[in-house]
Amino acid sequence: MIKLENVEKVYRTSAIETLALSDINIDVRKGEFLAVMGPSGSGKSTLLNIMGLLDAPTEGCVEIEGRPVISMGDRQLARLRNEKVGFVFQSYHLINDLTVVDNVEIPLLYRRMASSQRRRMALAALEKVGLSARTKHFPGQLSGGQCQRVAIARAIVGEPEIILADEPTGNLDSVMGEEILKILVGLNENEETTVVMVTHNQAMADRTERIIRLFDGSQVN
Secondary structure: OEEEEEEEEEEEOOOOEEEEEEEEEEEEOOOOEEEEEOOOOOOHHHHHHHHOOOOOOOEEEEEEOOEEOOOOOHHHHHHHHHHHEEEEEOOOOOOOOOOHHHHHHHHHHHOOOOHHHHHHHHHHHHHHOOOHHHOOOOHHHOOHHHHHHHHHHHHHOOOOOEEEEEOOOOOOOHHHHHHHHHHHHHHHHHHOOEEEEEOOOHHHHOOOOEEEEEEOOEEEO
8 A cells, every 4th residue: 555665865954964764665555554653753754744745755765556656746646645645643733713524624625526525524524433413613612532533534534545643642641542543443444444653652553463663764673
């Protein structure tokens, strides 16, 4: 589903050059649940951004379902990202002035479909995460765990084959964190969604199929 081959990422300014990733080689199988672990600054978020086509490697090859993305233009990348990938972030990134259901609809605004279809798909996504009773609420009226469930609904509303989750339980207590992990596990097991999750939590990483560890931008055993 995702292949990174000899990937390197360097950030350059006029004063400094920072090597964020070096010689990364990863194959993520279709339907796999993969954890990425490592200390702060090890390159985890950079890796996730490259997997999700939000950033491009300085060197190396990235493939999605066997398709190299290096030759794709911005519009092709944006379309592939919108159709194939859903993102879940630690900080939710919900729009406070929009209701829950309107927040969930956002990824569908970039697709050609009727507003009634967008609404049906958003409501179905909210039902999957157990928030059917909160569709008209605003993010400020929800708990942190509920906000993260809204973020997951927004990530899955377009029925992506890949979910990339960057510390999705990092701002939550253990009980809420467990609820979020169960939702991700359910998507992986019941819908064969490929999930890559960055986490600092070893216990949660142990619930996944495989763990990749990074240190100073390099893979370690």
